[in-house]
Amino acid sequence: MTKAHPIAAIALTALFASVPLLITPAGAEQFSERTKQVGSKIKCMCRGCDMPAATCSHPGGAFSGPCETAKMMLGEVDQHVAKGETDEQILQAFAQQYGSLVYADPPKSGFSLVAWVLPSVYLFVGAGVVILVIVRWRKRPAHEIGPTGGSAGISAELLERARAQASRETQD
Amino acid sequence: MDVFGSFALVLAFICAVYAFGGGIAAIITRHPLLVKSTRQAGMAACCLIFLATFSLEYLFFSDNFSIAYVVAHSNRDLASFYKIAALWAGQEGSLLFWSFLLAIYVFSVLVTYRNKNGELMPYVGVVMAGVQIFFLTLNNFVASPFKLLASPGADGALHYVARADGNGLTPLLQYPEMVIHPPNLYSGYTGFTIPFAFALGALLARYPGEKWIHLTRKWTMIAWMFQSMGILLGAHWAYAVLGWGGYWGWDPVENASFLPWLTGTAFLHSVMMQEKRGMMKVWNVWLVFITFLLCILGTFLTRSGVVSSVHAFAQSSIGTWFVCFISLVILVCFAAYVKNRDYLKSENQLDSIVSRESSFLFNNLLLLVFTVAVLTGTLFPVFSEWITGNRISVGAPFFNKVTIPVGLLLLFLTGVGPLLAWRKTSTESLKRNFGWPMAIGLVAGIVALVFGFRQFYSWVALILCVFVASTVLLEFFRGAKVIRSRSGASLVASAVDLTMRNTRRYGGYIVHMGMVFVFIGLAGAAFNRDTQKDMRQGDTLRIGAYTLVLQGFETKPEKNYTAQRLLVEVLQDNKPTMMLYPEKRKFSTTEENGTMVAIRSTLQEDLYVVFAGMSPDTQLPVVHAYLNPLVKWLWFGGVVVVFGTLVAMLPNRRAVLVLSGVQSAVVQPVTQGLPSSVTLREGHD
Numbered sequence: 001m002t003k004a005h006p007i008a009a010i011a012l013t014a015l016f017a018s019v020p021l022l023i024t025p026a027g028a029e030q031f032s033e034r035t036k037q038v039g040s041k042i043k044c045m046c047r048g049c050d051m052p053a054a055t056c057s058h059p060g061g062a063f064s065g066p067c068e069t070a071k072m073m074l075g076e077v078d079q080h081v082a083k084g085e086t087d088e089q090i091l092q093a094f095a096q097q098y099g100s101l102v103y104a105d106p107p108k109s110g111f112s113l114v115a116w117v118l119p120s121v122y123l124f125v126g127a128g129v130v131i132l133v134i135v136r137w138r139k140r141p142a143h144e145i146g147p148t149g150g151s152a153g154i155s156a157e158l159l160e161r162a163r164a165q166a167s168r169e170t171q172d
Numbered sequence: 173m174d175v176f177g178s179f180a181l182v183l184a185f186i187c188a189v190y191a192f193g194g195g196i197a198a199i200i201t202r203h204p205l206l207v208k209s210t211r212q213a214g215m216a217a218c219c220l221i222f223l224a225t226f227s228l229e230y231l232f233f234s235d236n237f238s239i240a241y242v243v244a245h246s247n248r249d250l251a252s253f254y255k256i257a258a259l260w261a262g263q264e265g266s267l268l269f270w271s272f273l274l275a276i277y278v279f280s281v282l283v284t285y286r287n288k289n290g291e292l293m294p295y296v297g298v299v300m301a302g303v304q305i306f307f308l309t310l311n312n313f314v315a316s317p318f319k320l321l322a323s324p325g326a327d328g329a330l331h332y333v334a335r336a337d338g339n340g341l342t343p344l345l346q347y348p349e350m351v352i353h354p355p356n357l358y359s360g361y362t363g364f365t366i367p368f369a370f371a372l373g374a375l376l377a378r379y380p381g382e383k384w385i386h387l388t389r390k391w392t393m394i395a396w397m398f399q400s401m402g403i404l405l406g407a408h409w410a411y412a413v414l415g416w417g418g419y420w421g422w423d424p425v426e427n428a429s430f431l432p433w434l435t436g437t438a439f440l441h442s443v444m445m446q447e448k449r450g451m452m453k454v455w456n457v458w459l460v461f462i463t464f465l466l467c468i469l470g471t472f473l474t475r476s477g478v479v480s481s482v483h484a485f486a487q488s489s490i491g492t493w494f495v496c497f498i499s500l501v502i503l504v505c506f507a508a509y510v511k512n513r514d515y516l517k518s519e520n521q522l523d524s525i526v527s528r529e530s531s532f533l534f535n536n537l538l539l540l541v542f543t544v545a546v547l548t549g550t551l552f553p554v555f556s557e558w559i560t561g562n563r564i565s566v567g568a569p570f571f572n573k574v575t576i577p578v579g580l581l582l583l584f585l586t587g588v589g590p591l592l593a594w595r596k597t598s599t600e601s602l603k604r605n606f607g608w609p610m611a612i613g614l615v616a617g618i619v620a621l622v623f624g625f626r627q628f629y630s631w632v633a634l635i636l637c638v639f640v641a642s643t644v645l646l647e648f649f650r651g652a653k654v655i656r657s658r659s660g661a662s663l664v665a666s667a668v669d670l671t672m673r674n675t676r677r678y679g680g681y682i683v684h685m686g687m688v689f690v691f692i693g694l695a696g697a698a699f700n701r702d703t704q705k706d707m708r709q710g711d712t713l714r715i716g717a718y719t720l721v722l723q724g725f726e727t728k729p730e731k732n733y734t735a736q737r738l739l740v741e742v743l744q745d746n747k748p749t750m751m752l753y754p755e756k757r758k759f760s761t762t763e764e765n766g767t768m769v770a771i772r773s774t775l776q777e778d779l780y781v782v783f784a785g786m787s788p789d790t791q792l793p794v795v796h797a798y799l800n801p802l803v804k805w806l807w808f809g810g811v812v813v814v815f816g817t818l819v820a821m822l823p824n825r826r827a828v829l830v831l832s833g834v835q836s837a838v839v840q841p842v843t844q845g846l847p848s849s850v851t852l853r854e855g856h857d
Contacts, residue, residue, distance in 0.1 A: 043565055050423075052567060057416035057796075062765050063785035064415045064756075064796065104567035106552065111560050115552045119545035119574045126537045134525060134533065137451075 038077045038087055042094050043104050044070040052104045053077075177227035178318040181268075184220035185308040187213045188301050195298035207294055214297050215282050217304060218275035225272040228265065228317050232258050238334035241265055241317040247340040247761050249732040257351045258341050263475055263490065264317035266354070270471065271307045273355070273362040278304065281366055281391070289387070295373030303365050306497050314493060340732070340761035347766075349409040357402025357429055361467040363395025364432060367439075368464035371457050375508045378515050385443050385456065390821055392460075396440060397817040399433045404810035415767035415782045417702055417798035419806070422571040427550040428470035431543055435463040438539035441589075445532050448594055453516040454509075455536070461505045466543075468498055473550070524596035531589035538585065542578045546571065576629050580636060583691055586684050587640035590647070590677075609646060613639030633695040637688045644681045644688070651678075672825040679820025686812030693806025696777075700800045704784065706792040716799045718779055719743040723751075725793055733757045733766070738783045738793055742772060754783035754795070777801040 039054030046069035049058045056070035066074065073094075080090040094102045106112030194210035197203075228241070232255040237243050245261040260266040278300045285293050311317070322330040344350075367388040374384035406429065411419035420426060439459040445452040472494035524530075549566040556564040591605040616638040617631060625631050652666035659666065671678035705713045707722040714720075724739040740752045752770035759766065765785075772779040780798040787794045 040569065043567065051416065051421070052569075055416060055418075057414065057782075057784075061785075063788060063794070064767055064782055068788065100562045100564050103565055105570040106556075106564050106566055111556060112564050115548065115556075115564070115566060115570065118548050119541065119578075122541045122544050122548075123578070126541050130533050130537045134530060138525075 032078075032081075034081055035074060035077050038081070038090050039070075039074050041087070041091060041104050042073060042077075042102050044073065045098050045102060046070065175318075177224045177231070178316065180220045180224040180227065181308065181312050181316070181318070184217045184224065184271075185305070185312050187217035187220060188304045188308055191217060191301035192298055192305055195294050195301060198294045199298065207290070210294065210297060210301075211282055211286065214301055214304075215279055217301070217308075218279035218282075221268075221271050221275040221304075221308075224311075225259070225268055228268060229256065229259060231318075232256075235338075236334075237336065237338050238321055238332065239317075240319045240321045243321055243335050243338045245338070245341055247338040247732070249760070250338075250341055251732065253348070253351060254341050254346055257345055257354075260354045260358070261341055261345055262317075264311075264315040264319075266358075267307060267310050267315050267475070268317050269354070270358060270362060271304065271311055273358050274304060274307065274365055277362055277366050277391075281369075292370075292373055292377055292379070292383070292387075295377050296369045299369035299372050300365065303369070306493075310490065310493060315490060337761070340759060343733075343757065343759045343762065343764045343766035344413060346732070346759075347409060347413050349405050349412070353402060353405035353409050355402075356398050356405055360395050360397075360399025360402050360429075361432065361470060363391065363398055364436065364460075364463050364467050366391040366395070367460045371460040372505065372508060375457060375512050375516075378512050385446055389443070392436070392440065392443075393817055393821050396433070396436045397814055399429070399436060400810065400813055400817070403429050403433060404807065408807060411780075411803070412769050412771065413767060415769050415784075415796075417700065417780055417782075417796075417800060418697075419803070422546075422549070422568045424550050425470075425474050427546050427571075428466075428473040431547060431550075432463045432466040432470060434539050434543040434546070435459055435466055438536045438543075439463060441532050441539075442536050445529060449529060451529065452532075454513065457509065457516060458505075459536075461501075465498060465501060468494060468501065472498065526592065526597045526602070528589065528592045528594045528597075531585055531592050535582070535585050535589060538578055538582045542575060542582070545574050545578070549574065579691075579694075580629065580632055583633065583636045583640060583687070586687060587636065587643045590681065590684070591643055605643070605646075609639050609642035612642045627698040630695040630698040633691050637691050637695070641685060641688045644685050647681060648678070669825075671819060672822070675822040675824055676820050679816050679818075679822070682816030682819055683813050684816075686809045686814075686816055689805045689809030689812055691809075693802050693804070693809060696800065696802025696805070700798060702796065702798040704794060704796040706787045706790045707795050708792060713795055713797055715779070715797045716777070717745050718749075718797075718799070719746065720752075720781065720795060720797055722793065722795065732761075733759045735768075736783070738795065740770070740781055740795065742779065752779075752781050754781045756783050756785055773804050775802075775804050778803045 036054045040052045042053050044051055044053045044056040044058075044067065046056075046058070046067050048061065049056055049067065051057065051070075053066065053070045053073040056066040057064050058067040058070075061067060076094075077090060080093060085093075091103070091107070095107075100107075100112075103112075106115040108116055191210050191214040194206055194213060198206040198210050231239050231242050232246050233252065235242075235246070235248050241262060241264050242258075245258040245265065246255055250258070258265070260269045281300065282293075282297065285296075289296075320332045321335065323333045325331040367384075370384040370388045370391075403426075406426065407419040410416075410421065410426075439456065442452050442456055442459060446456050472491060475490050475494070549571050552566045553563050556562060587609065588606070593601060613635045617635040620631055620634050625634070648667050648670065649663075651670040652663050655661070655666040655669050656663055659669070661669065671682075701715070703713065703715050705711070707713065709722055709724060712719050712721050719742075721741040721743065722738060723741050726737050726739065728735045728737055734757070736756045736758070738754050740754065742749045742752055750772060752772060754770040755768035757766040757768065758764075767782060770781045772781075778798070778800040780800055782796040782798075784794040784796045786792065
């Protein structure tokens with residue numbers, strides 16, 4: 001470690017540590033957090049904006065949202081909240097009224113669960129494949145590795161000839 | 173001019189068919205005249221597409237309202253600037269625009285390699301012509317932009333007519349960024365055709381992998397850069413025009429543009445494995461195939477309307493053609509791979525798990541998981557409808573939950589990967605390279621906690637951003653320090669010198685730094701807030717440190733629309749700061765509405781003010797104000813990413829040229845004195 005490193009480190013620390021100071025803490029908002037939270041889980045059913053009811057801004061509309069439909073839906077959410085219903089009960093009520101299309105996100109049950117599970121499956125299967133590849137690459141004996149080894153399909157000579165041909169026939 | 177355009181397109185189709193068929197014959201017979209004539213036919217097809225495109229633009233500029241496409245997307249009062257954009261406002265024009273941009277690439281490739289790579293180019297030419305034939309088929313026979321306007325007469329038969337004026341351009345497109353966003357994005361989509369053509373061509377020609385990579389590196393980077401710019405410009409357009417306070421809604425068409433960018437990014441990384449170590453040849457070929465297929469899929473999603481989107485102005489029933497083309501491409505790629513896969517054998521083994529090779533494998537894994545997760549979410553409504561009969565929506569919260577952890581892991585690898593050595597990294601090297609950046613990142617995290625930072629993902633993103641930025645800056649610092657000690661130049665000049673000696677490596681670092689800025693911008697979204705109020709003149713609205721005072725309301729008739737404008741005074745900490753003028757526009761021809769958001773943007777936060785319209789309840793103007801922290805970092809990051817990509821495309825400057833006048837005896841110690849992680853050699857890191 002050279003002398004200049006601590007100075008650079010202190011300067012960098014000061015620079016980056018100041019980043020959080022740029023962010024002011026969240027303050028009061030117009031709608032209750034609960035209504036916005038539930039409203040963000042259901043879609044505005046005006047069929048014109050395809051946005052969550054809580055954040056409907058209805059691009060292209062005469063009024064940049066929430067549109068009348070979104071406001072009505074948020075009003076309904078308020079009524080359900082006033083009755084002391086859980087988020088799940090409120091979402092169920094909307095699903096009965098509008099069908100499964102009302103969910104902004106797939107519910108974590110039934111066929112919709114597949115959407116939630118698949119990304120994790122991709123990650124684990126992919127990680128498994130990568131680990132397998134690494135293990136195979138590490139264990140691979142030198143004589144199996146091209147260009148000298150060739151493969152089941154073509155001989156090493158043929159592969160080498162193809163490489164020479166590619167070099168001959170192309171220029172960078 | 174409409175006849176001229178149609179005729180040019182038909183001729184272009186014929187030339188492309190000849191380039192394709194003649195190209196196959198040239199590959200079989202190796203007849204030099206046939207090779208030359210097919211290349212020239214390919215170039216002629218491109219020139220004819222240029223002519224057809226210019227003739228359509230001429231029809232727009234000459235207000236020729238006998239053409240159905242011009243009537244649908246233009247009017248006399250439309251500004252000239254937007255008459256250019258009207259070209260891609262609808263399906264027919266945007267498909268012609270696809271052909272136009274593809275023709276630019278194809279023409280450039282054919283001219284660049286006209287006297288080079290004589291054996292490979294017929295294969296490449298055939299693939300490129302094949303793609304052109306598909307789009308020219310659409311341009312000529314499925315969605316011609318030169319159709320005359322027809323109307324049923326009294327006798328019931330169709331008669332060609334001309335209208336006095338057109339319908340005008342969709343208001344959402346009447347914004348300066350819409351003149352540059354689609355060309356950028358389309359240049360990205362079309363640009364990936366070139367590495368695809370070389371990869372498939374080289375595989376068909378039985379080249380053992382590496383040559384096509386060298387030949388297409390710059391073409392791939394150009395396409396990737398345009399795709400990056402297109403995505404960010406689209407995000408900025410959504411931010412400034414849609415008036416919802418955000419820039420990325422995980423809309424299917426946004427996702428469609430993001431997917432090839434992700435696989436293209438994976439390719440730009442994994443390609444180094446092949447260049448340096450002769451590994452991952454099969455994977456690289458398939459990554460390019462997949463990237464090209466995702467580009468076609470993106471165009472299909474945008475055009476077909478198979479998934480609902482804010483880009484609904486472009487929908488139609490052209491999907492079947494795309495499905496057939498995608499299927500055909502998959503079939504050809506698979507057949508070529510099965511036939512010639514033996515030529516793609518890896519040349520090396522992995523020496524250690526803690527190595528650059530492993531980091532690239534995990535980088536590719538994460539990018540691919542990201543891609544398939546976004547693809548799954550995008551197409552899940554369609555699949556759910558097919559399987560269950562119920563269409564199930566997948567919205568932004570799903571994508572955020574699924575992609576944020578993967579994105580953060582990728583950010584972590586952005587810092588780790590470049591500092592790991594090829595083959596094997598020693599413990600000593602790990603300590604030297606990661607000790608300080610990790611310490612700095614953790615200190616920043618603790619400081620953030622002390623100052624009340626309580627959003628988990630944003631907090632992690634902050635630590636990782638600091639970590640990655642530190643690793644990048646330390647890399648520049650270490651290399652520049654060595655050069656400075658030998659040359660006596662300033663640290664900045666030495667850093668520039670260092671960059672120019674290995675543009676690919678240090679350009680890549682600049683791109684990584686840009687991504688750090690992008691992540692800082694994204695992390696700020698966790699702290700967004702907003703408020704809305706019906707306001708009378710003189711009323712105030714508070715948000716954060718700002719007080720908005722409604723000073724007035726005015727109606728301003730313009731040539732193509734009428735603007736209703738609010739005059740909003742902004743006070744920061746009760747001191748007058750500036751005036752903002754959010755607008756609502758009513759377009760005369762279409763009776764549609766548009767929003768012009770007023771934004772006060774600083775590095776700390778954006779004050780984003782929307783005139784939402786007149787309240788249906790009170791008939792008062794409604795002001796919707798958002799406070800969006802750190803958004804400017806996102807756009808700045810985009811600029812840095814583009815700059816870094818341009819640097820990475822520059823040729824390396826040799827050390828001996830830099831130290832002109834100083835003999836080679838001096839050059840040698842420069843290289844010797846560098847830390848192990850810094851290399852000044854020509855080549856690709």
